[in-house]
Amino acid sequence: MKFPREVQLFRFLGSRADEIASLAQDVERKHPKLISQxxxxxxxxxxxxxxxxxxxxxxxxxxxHEPDPPKGKRPSRKHRRRPRNLLxxxxxxxxxxxxxxxxxxxxxxFKMADLWGYRVPLHPTDKGIRAAYRGSAKHVxxxxxxxxxxxxxxxxxxxxxxxxxxxxxxxTGLTFGxxxxxxGTREGSTMLYHRGCYPFGAIGPVKFLWRVAGxxxxxxxxxxxxxxxxxxxxxxxxxxxxxELVALFGLQRVQARPVVVPRExxxxxxxxxxxxxxxxxxSSATEEKTDSVATSSAGQxxxxxxxxxxxxxxxxxxxxxRERKAFAKDVAQSSxxxxxxxxxxxxxxxxxxxxxxxxxxxxEVLQLPVYTNGSVTMVHLKDQMxxxxxxxxxxxxxxxxxxxxxxxxxxxxxxxxxxxxxxEREAQEAGWEALQSGNSEAEPRVLGRTVRDPRILLPACKxxxxxxxxxxxxxxTTGPLPSLACDSALWxxxxxxxxxxxxxxxSELNRLRSQNLLPGTLLELGDAESxxxxxxxxxxxxRTNLGFGSGWDLILPAGWGRPFWIALVYRGARAxxxxxxxxxxxxxxxxxxxxxxxxxxxxxxxxxxxRRELMAKHLRYPPDKRPSFKKxxxxxxxxxxxxxxxxxxxxLNQSDISGEQRDETPFYVLRNRKVLxxxx
Numbered sequence: 024m025k026f027p028r029e030v031q032l033f034r035f036l037g038s039r040a041d042e043i044a045s046l047a048q049d050v051e052r053k054h055p056k057l058i059s060q061x062x063x064x065x066x067x068x069x070x071x072x073x074x075x076x077x078x079x080x081x082x083x084x085x086x087x088h089e090p091d092p093p094k095g096k097r098p099s100r101k102h103r104r105r106p107r108n109l110l111x112x113x114x115x116x117x118x119x120x121x122x123x124x125x126x127x128x129x130x131x132x133f134k135m136a137d138l139w140g141y142r143v144p145l146h147p148t149d150k151g152i153r154a155a156y157r158g159s160a161k162h163v164x165x166x167x168x169x170x171x172x173x174x175x176x177x178x179x180x181x182x183x184x185x186x187x188x189x190x191x192x193x194x195t196g197l198t199f200g201x202x203x204x205x206x207g208t209r210e211g212s213t214m215l216y217h218r219g220c221y222p223f224g225a226i227g228p229v230k231f232l233w234r235v236a237g238x239x240x241x242x243x244x245x246x247x248x249x250x251x252x253x254x255x256x257x258x259x260x261x262x263x264x265x266x267e268l269v270a271l272f273g274l275q276r277v278q279a280r281p282v283v284v285p286r287e288x289x290x291x292x293x294x295x296x297x298x299x300x301x302x303x304x305x306s307s308a309t310e311e312k313t314d315s316v317a318t319s320s321a322g323q324x325x326x327x328x329x330x331x332x333x334x335x336x337x338x339x340x341x342x343x344x345r346e347r348k349a350f351a352k353d354v355a356q357s358s359x360x361x362x363x364x365x366x367x368x369x370x371x372x373x374x375x376x377x378x379x380x381x382x383x384x385x386x387e388v389l390q391l392p393v394y395t396n397g398s399v400t401m402v403h404l405k406d407q408m409x410x411x412x413x414x415x416x417x418x419x420x421x422x423x424x425x426x427x428x429x430x431x432x433x434x435x436x437x438x439x440x441x442x443x444x445x446x447e448r449e450a451q452e453a454g455w456e457a458l459q460s461g462n463s464e465a466e467p468r469v470l471g472r473t474v475r476d477p478r479i480l481l482p483a484c485k486x487x488x489x490x491x492x493x494x495x496x497x498x499x500t501t502g503p504l505p506s507l508a509c510d511s512a513l514w515x516x517x518x519x520x521x522x523x524x525x526x527x528x529x530s531e532l533n534r535l536r537s538q539n540l541l542p543g544t545l546l547e548l549g550d551a552e553s554x555x556x557x558x559x560x561x562x563x564x565x566r567t568n569l570g571f572g573s574g575w576d577l578i579l580p581a582g583w584g585r586p587f588w589i590a591l592v593y594r595g596a597r598a599x600x601x602x603x604x605x606x607x608x609x610x611x612x613x614x615x616x617x618x619x620x621x622x623x624x625x626x627x628x629x630x631x632x633x634r635r636e637l638m639a640k641h642l643r644y645p646p647d648k649r650p651s652f653k654k655x656x657x658x659x660x661x662x663x664x665x666x667x668x669x670x671x672x673x674x675l676n677q678s679d680i681s682g683e684q685r686d687e688t689p690f691y692v693l694r695n696r697k698v699l700x701x702x703x
Contacts (some may be wrong), residue, residue: 058086117142123169124409124584133600139258141170146602158597159607160571162487163415165596166604168576169584172261173408174268178249178399180205180236186271186399192221195694199231199252207235208509209468210560210576214694215264218271222691225622226267227260232469232560234514235506249398251514255410259617259625265403272399279390407519409584411577413596414562414607418574420488421594422559423459425587426474426577428452429554439550440518447507448473454508467504468561471511476553477590478532479546487595512556513580519556523582527553555583565611572611621665622692634662665690 036043059071061082075086102108113122120137129135133144144167158164176183184200191198195214204211210232217224234251256264268274394401413421428448454467512518535546546552557579564573579587592598599607608615617625638661641649652660659667669690693699 058082121170121406123167124582125167125169125588128585128588129167129598129600132598136601138601139170141258143170144598144600146600147598151597152603152606155597155599155603155606156610158599159414159603159610161416163413163417163421163574163591163596164599164603164607165588165591166412166414166599167584167588168410168412169406169408170258171255171410172258172406173404174254174256174261174265175402175404176252176254176268176399177402180233180250182398183250183252189218190215190226190267190271192216194221194696196696204231205233205236206506207233207469208504208506215260215267217267222694223622223689225620225691226263227257227620227623227625228616229264230255235509253404257616257625259629260623261405263624265401268401269394272401273396274394274399274401275396276392276394279393407581408513409579409581409587411579411584411588411591412562412574413577413591414572414574416573417488417595419458421591421596422575422577423455424488424594425477425590426472426557426559427480428455429473429475430549430552439554440512440521444473444512447471447510447512450505450507450510454504457504467508469509470559471509471513471556472559473512473554473556476527476555477586478529479548479552481590482593483543485593485595511558513558513578519580522553522555522580525553526582527551555580565613567612568610572607620692621663622690630662637661 058078060067062079066079075083078086103112116122117126120140120142122142123129126135126142129144132149133147135142136145137143155164184205187199191213197204197211198213199211201211203209210230212228212230214228215226216222217226232253232255234253236250254264391405391407392403451470451472454470455472457467458470512522532546535548539546557577560576560578562572562574562576564570577587605615605618608619614620617623617629620626621630641661652658658664
């Protein structure tokens with residue numbers, strides 16, 4: 024192909040005359056472009072008038088083409104902090120990364136990070152590393168594990184265990200079909216692998232819990248078509264485990280199951296996340312005081328003449344002055360509210376209407392993914408339950424003090440689910456009595472209980488619970504515990520959803536508290552009080568460190584995370600984040616997922632992300648402030664080169680293998696109990 028040696032200038036420029044004219048016009052256009060800035064320099068002013076008659080005649084026509092300034096200004100902070108607006112803002116901010124129910128409490132006190140699709144607390148902002156260790160060794164350390172996802176399998180026990188045995192190995196320890204786990208009285212943990220890939224193809228560790236089986240459980244409302252199995256998986260491997268289970272059982276997705284979930288109320292209260300009873304008592308006392316002054320001024324007081332005379336004689340001048348100020352303030356606020364109502368403007372003060380206090384929809388309906396093959400059903404219970412982990416020697420005392428058993432029915436007219444489970448209640452209380460006895464041999468590993476609303480029994484100030492005050496003497500714990508002691512209404516989907524949707528709001532509780540004649544007294548709601556089913560799971564501690572790391576895990580229905588979290592914190596539990604969780608695993612001598620399993624895809628992804636962050640941080644320093652890893656002879660300062668390490672080890676023992684075969688050789692972590700016992 025030949026190109027011309029010369030270009031005809033006139034023909035070339037003639038075809039581009041329009042482009043040149045447009046370019047020349049743009050170049051000649053003077054800046055700035057605002058009309059008010061195009062006046063002569065001697066006429067320019069810093070505060071320009073908006074009256075176009077003050078401009079020269081040649082610029083008056085151009086001002087009509089200017090865009091109008093924004094009419095509405097940004098809403099005030101008070102308007103943006105209204106409960107309804109806060110709720111919409113919170114929903115927008117957690118579209119990409121889901122907030123835990125305790126997120127607002129953690130966000131005020133913790134460093135947060137976006138991990139695995141959740142907003143997870145990393146570590147507290149205060150210097151509490153040593154305090155966290157003391158909490159786990161001598162007191163109670165609390166961690167929110169609600170980001171763990173639960174997968175429910177429903178089917179025959181034999182079919183479930185036979186299929187699940189294909190993705191587990193008995194060499195790594197007890198699996199789903201172990202005799203100690205099948206009765207449902209103990210929670211187990213195992214390592215999952217891809218089907219037929221053991222010892223390669225590790226997915227990650229999971230926790231599992233069977234629902235107790237038997238005629239008594241079936242009569243109380245358990246599933247008739249088979250056993251129920253909960254598998255708790257880390258969110259980093261939730262998709263991988265779900266795909267493996269779908270392929271293992273040959274499941275097909277069916278119509279999703281609707282679930283009613285309560286919408287969280289915006290946290291516009293004090294820093295504790297809840298109003299203490301002391302402050303509630305003061306506020307109720309102030310309201311009663313104001314009401315008494317208002318009624319006395321109108322001549323409608325309900326007290327007797329004798330008490331009125333005594334009150335008038337004992338009042339001092341200072342008290343009367345305070346009452347007059349309170350009455351004047353009440354009158355001013357009432358008149359202001361009346362004027363705002365006439366103008367159809369919501370009150371600007373803190374007294375919002377009931378429509379503003381209550382969100383438009385107190386509940387929302389979610390669709391849970393359901394898979395089935397006819398005999399086995401899998402339901403994703405993601406974000407449908409809350410799980411808290413308590414670690415330390417005083418964990419039992421804190422759990423016993425927080426989980427107060429529900430009261431007996433007052434009236435037989437109202438039909439409630441907890442009234443129909445009296446047999447289960449008796450068995451559960453027998454298990455909790457065995458726990459209070461302090462006998463380690465008779466201590467149960469899984470316990471169910473229906474407890475009272477923790478917001479009603481919240482202490483006035485933070486206290487430290489001791490285990491000595493909860494040991495009961497003389498309780499009979501010689502016989503075996505009934506199987507119903509490990510069962511709970513939390514296994515029933517309909518009851519679990521009802522408990523979440525029928526939760527009494529904070530504003531309603533505060534309104535009922537304000538009606539108490541004596542400030543500070545506990546509410547007595549009777550059958551109207553919420554009953555919450557709870558499952559408590561015992562955690563085994565380190566065998567080499569005298570039970571260090573033992574404690575309890577609490578499983579709660581959705582919507583009740585924040586009330587129980589504050590109740591646990593008020594009883595001496597110290598909150599912790601991911602940093603404290605990794606430190607605790609290190610002290611126990613156990614790996615922490617997903618940071619310490621290099622043969623899994625989740626750990627490899629986590630290490631790669633950490634390598635990028637550390638490399639970017641290293642490059643942000645100037646060259647003279649960076650450590651020279653080359654001079655220090657550190658080849659990989661930001662990650663662990665497991666593949667290179669294994670390849671070099673293989674090269675020492677197998678020198679006859681070619682280089683290509685060495686690069687393709689995978690590696691795995693040795694988890695065979697027998698081999699590890701011999702190596703130890």
